[in-house]
Amino acid sequence: MxxxxxxxxxxxxxxxxxxxxxxxxxxxxxxxxxxxxxxxxxxxxxxxxxxxxxxxxxxxxxMTDLHVHAPQYTFRGIGMDAELLDWLSTYTFPEEAKYGNMEYAKKAYQYFTDDMRRCFSTRAVVFATLHNEATIELMNQLEDTGIVTYVGKVNMDRNGGDNLQEDSAEESLKATKEWLDAIEGKYVNTKPILTPRFIPSCSDELMKGLGKLAKERDLRIQSHLSENHSEIEWVKELVPESTCYANAYEMFDTMGTPERPTIMAHCVHSDDRELEILKNHGAFIAHCADSNMNLTSGIAPVRKFLDAGIDVGLGTDVAAGSSMNLVKTMLITLQASKMYYRLVDTNVKPLTFEEVFFMATLGGGKYFGNVGxxxxxxxxxxxxxxxxxxxxxxxxxxxxxxxxxxxxxxxxxxxxxxxxxxxxxxxxx
Amino acid sequence: MxxxxxxxxxxxxxxxxxxxxxxxxxxxxxxxxxxxxxxxxxxxxxxxxxxxxxxxxxxxxxMTDLHVHAPQYTFRGIGMDAELLDWLSTYTFPEEAKYGNMEYAKKAYQYFTDDMRRCFSTRAVVFATLHNEATIELMNQLEDTGIVTYVGKVNMDRNGGDNLQEDSAEESLKATKEWLDAIEGKYVNTKPILTPRFIPSCSDELMKGLGKLAKERDLRIQSHLSENHSEIEWVKELVPESTCYANAYEMFDTMGTPERPTIMAHCVHSDDRELEILKNHGAFIAHCADSNMNLTSGIAPVRKFLDAGIDVGLGTDVAAGSSMNLVKTMLITLQASKMYYRLVDTNVKPLTFEEVFFMATLGGGKYFGNVGxxxxxxxxxxxxxxxxxxxxxxxxxxxxxxxxxxxxxxxxxxxxxxxxxxxxxxxxx
Missing domain, CATH: 2.30.40.10 (Urease, subunit C, domain 1)
Known part of the structure; x- marks a missing residue:
């Protein structure tokens, strides 16, 4: 054929x-x-x-999965009685730390890529871990699937605990450049994306360095924004001079431009001010309803994103989302939006099936160009x-x-x- | 074996x-x-x-499915952008009217029973339609599956539109007795249950007659309670002398007793007064989270039901719920309870996995005796x-x-x- x-x-x-x-x-x-x-x-x-x-x-x-964590796939569907910060320290960080072991990484990523090959996604934007070698292994495997992806080596130089943290901003930036150099010209379908985990994981210096690197090398950025109340409070403490979480990213020049749009996952608690920042930068929102319900984060006001003219796609956010099946994510997206209407604000009409199908295909696909x-x-x-x-x-x-x-x-x-x-x-x- | x-x-x-x-x-x-x-x-x-x-x-x-509509199975998963009363008149009533045709009923119920055989439910409490012959066909088929069920010929003598309504309370009660007589002693695993659809479908006279019949023949009753705001308002108009929706059922002596407990599906908007009535009668609540999100009804405060000592099981409520898979319903039940906590009342802690597994097995199973x-x-x-x-x-x-x-x-x-x-x-x- x-x-x-x-x-x-x-x-x-x-x-x-x-x-x-x-x-x-x-x-x-x-x-x-x-x-x-x-x-x-x-x-x-x-x-x-x-x-x-x-x-x-x-x-x-x-379909396009705008937000998925490859190393978390093997523990999907457990520990779902926790909220974000506990879930990260109890399940996620200890698991991601294992990807320093290449034998482990190779096998675990094979489970991920095998199921990625079989699911509804033809495009995906993927978090790896902070480990260069394992990230390259993941990219090699994804390249073999024929699926088109952006993959990010994760940056984190603080609050990762004993086993999942880079020594300094400088070390993290150095590793990032080494990773980029190692994969230069290597793939047809697999592109790198800069991936500061989120503000609590990255010092100001690291964030600024990544913002600079993105500009220098014409790279895109992905991260997390306003997912959970405790997280948002923490960001306020960590970057006291920011006017809001989105502004913190903006200060560090990591909010991107329409030509190299940043993807922000979640935006559950983003207010009009944050939406304006996202809009001004041409950022995409990865809406992750399954994850947001599982971790009791809340429900993102997707109708407001659409009304504001912000690009929105769906993310499974495995493993806070439990499945890579975007069709199931569509169902949960619909249910979430209906509950936002019923329980939060009856002025915000539920999403229609048309809108959710659009987000799963053309909405997220736009991130990859003429796709979806x-x-x-x-x-x-x-x-x-x-x-x-x-x-x-x-x-x-x-x-x-x-x-x-x-x-x-x-x-x-x-x-x-x-x-x-x-x-x-x-x-x- | x-x-x-x-x-x-x-x-x-x-x-x-x-x-x-x-x-x-x-x-x-x-x-x-x-x-x-x-x-x-x-x-x-x-x-x-x-x-x-x-x-x-x-x-x-x-697992026990405490609430499922067999004749709705063949249109599961469509028309989900509607709310309850529109959904009933647009999709449900026209479909149920078709079960007057036995050729249709036989084939459609075969789809239902085939999938019921293959799903996690070993017990189920089932709504049929108002048609005696088709209801008996459904009972015959379910008996063949080996699954243990209660099945109800539906009563409705008002507001069913042109094609789904019995001529009078008297006719409806007469048909009910004929149905009961026709199946007397016929099954091992398939029991009849009286099934007034809900107050808007049943005149006072019909409700009273069913309450009396339940007592005379030692039969249980199933119905719907406080699912949707418009429905609740309508019940207030229809039974103005009732103090609440649950009290309307109580007035007609259809709330049952601990020995022959009534199942009330939904109770999304039940307040403490309604819960007290349910508790006093030893009624079971069929919690249908999938359905309640799909029809934008809301989220039932299940933690309050459990704290009040009311028996609660899960219902798929096909076709407002889209799947007979109670394992999927468990996921949606967990997500719904987390959103109730996050968006409605942080004093009502989310359900744990243990509690939801319990409701799917032992909680609902109790309705059938030592089961689950x-x-x-x-x-x-x-x-x-x-x-x-x-x-x-x-x-x-x-x-x-x-x-x-x-x-x-x-x-x-x-x-x-x-x-x-x-x-x-x-x-x-």
Whole structure:
């Protein structure tokens, strides 16, 4: 199968945040890895291409996981009775410390990448650990999957405890540059991203150094923002001259620009002032509803992000989120937004299914350029979904079936997965 | 396989709401369908029994679904942008009306019972529709599964629209008696339960008649209580002399007694006065967190129910809940309780995993008698779970593995399922 072809099946993709276009037994065309559009009837000029007919199966754009911690994958789903700071010190930091051992890292990252290959994500923005060698191992493995990622060696020079902390800002910056040099030109699909864990893990000096490095080397940055009340209080103490958490990042020149947008995960407790900072810098928000409920952080006001014109995608945030399945994350995102409306502010209308599907595909995909839909000119990322195990008495529309898929992720099986026109996974029946 | 045997594997069961007992490679003994206890080492007197060794698999008690609508199963997962009353009139009532057609009912109920057989529930309390013949068909099918259920022919003599309403209270009561007479003595595992849909669907006369019938024939009752704000307002209008929604049921003598406890689904907005009524009558609450988030109803204060000493189990409430998988419902129950704590009242601590596991097994199981745990004298309902697809770097304890299962339901596969010592389902690998 070369990367010019036509797929036939039930087609669904976002036109915009409020509109999903569907075709029953439609066509989607890929030429040299680029989408040429989706059609009810196949245009004549594409009739010579190889056609793969998926029958009653559904074909949707690949999804983007804007925030996921690879080293946490192996302890997903346990310790969920804790809140953020306790959860980090009890479960996360001791686990991440193990990635200094390459034998451990190699095996553990294989579990992560194997499941990443099999899930709905065709793009992901990934936290590794502070260890250079293990981070490069992760990048090597991810490159092999064919999935397109940004991967960050984590920076942390304070508050990491005995085993998960770099000696100084200088050492952390030096290691970062060594990591960048080591992978220079090595990958097609795997890009580095600067990754200060969050303000409590990084001294002012380190943050400033990373801000400078980002500018010098034209690199993007990812981090965490306003996830949990105790965390926010701590940041106030650590950077007393900042006007808010987002401003602390801004002070250190780590909020990015529209050309190299920073991703901030969470923003659960971000107020209008923080949103304005995010907007001004062209930052993306990685909304992680599963994680935010599991760690009792709260519910992010996603409708306000959208209204403010801020780019928003979804993050699974494994392992505070328990699954890499973005379709399950969609369900939890919907439920969270309904509870925000019901319990916090009835002026903030719940997200619609259209909006959540958009965020999972085109909203997050935008971070990677023209990614996340079947419009002409977009990179061809696609998932073929087999929902034939979900019996129904009614002839469901494609729109109904993708909604049902999100509410019944366990029965929405991935048949094939394409990234940039290349089939990267096919389920063994 | 007769129904006296020993199972070996990782054992986990609730001792109480706050304590889960586990044995790594332990034993659980079944004699004539009754549990003789779980053990670290197999007592000598049971060594002659047939032993089934499940190796690294986990063995947990069967779960009880205290609230599920069988006829809604085939449209699960769609139309979830609506709230209760719109959802009922747009999706639910038109669908339920179709069960007047027996060909339709037979096929649709087969989808439901097939999936019920394959899910974590070994006990269920089920709403059918108002149609006698279809309800009997459902009961026949459920009897064949080996699962133990209560099934209710629904009563509704008002506000059902054109196609889903009985002509009068008298007609509804007459049909109910005919249904009861038709199934008298017919089943071992399938019991009838009186099922006034909710106050808006039942006239005062019908409610009174059902209260009387319950007493005369020693029958239990199930219904809905305080799910949604608009519904609660409507009940106030319909029964103006009631002091609250629960009192309306009480006035009609449908709140039951500890000997024949009524199940009330939801109680999202029940205040202390309602809880007192429920407690006084020995009623069970079916907590349906998935449904309550999907229909934007809110979050029930489950901690308050437990503190008040009210019996609480979990309900999937398909199709307002989208899945019959109680393990997934456990996850959503935990997330909902964390959001109640964070967003509504920080004096109401989130539910623990122990409490939610308890509600899914022993809490709901109590409705069926000695059901829902592996203590001596309990009916032997068990699920063998294969979680071997969830790779991990750590040697997880059984307690950690059952928590992980709840957060990753799609990878927690049911290997075998036993009800009252009989294997009712075995997954084809």
């Amino acid at each position: 070369d990367n010019s072809f036509v797929l036939r099946g039930g087609i669904a993709f976002s036109e915009s945040a409020n509109r999903i276009t569907t075709y029953y037994r439609g066509y989607v065309v890929c030429i040299d890895g680029i989408c040429k559009g989706a059609f009810h009837d196949l245009p004549d000029q594409y009739k010579g291409l190889q056609l793969y007919d998926y029958g009653e199966r559904i074909i949707i754009p690949g 839909t079947f419009k002409e000119g977009y990179e061809f990322d696609a998932i073929v979904v087999d929902d034939s195990k979900m019996y129904s008495m009614r002839d469901m529309s494609i729109r109904e079936r993708i909604e049902r898929m999100c509410y019944n992720d366990a029965d929405a099986l991935i048949k094939d997965k394409f990234v940039k026109g290349k089939k990267v996974y096919s389920r063994v029946e | 007769d129904n006296s045997f020993v199972l070996r594997g990782g054992i986990a069961f609730s001792e109480s709401a706050n304590r889960i007992t586990t044995y790594y490679r332990g034993y659980v003994v079944c004699i004539d369908g009754i549990c003789k206890g779980a053990f670290h080492d197999l007592p000598d007197q049971y060594k002659g029994l047939q032993l089934y060794d499940y190796g690294e698999r986990i063995i947990i008690p069967g 745990t592996f203590k001596e004298g309990y009916e032997f309902d068990a699920i063998v779970v294969d979680d071997s697809k969830m790779y991990s770097m750590r040697d997880m304890s059984i307690r950690e593995r059952i928590e992980r299962m709840c957060y990753n339901d799609a990878d927690a596969l049911i290997k075998d399922k036993f009800v009252k010592g009989k294997k009712v389902y075995s997954r084809v690998e």
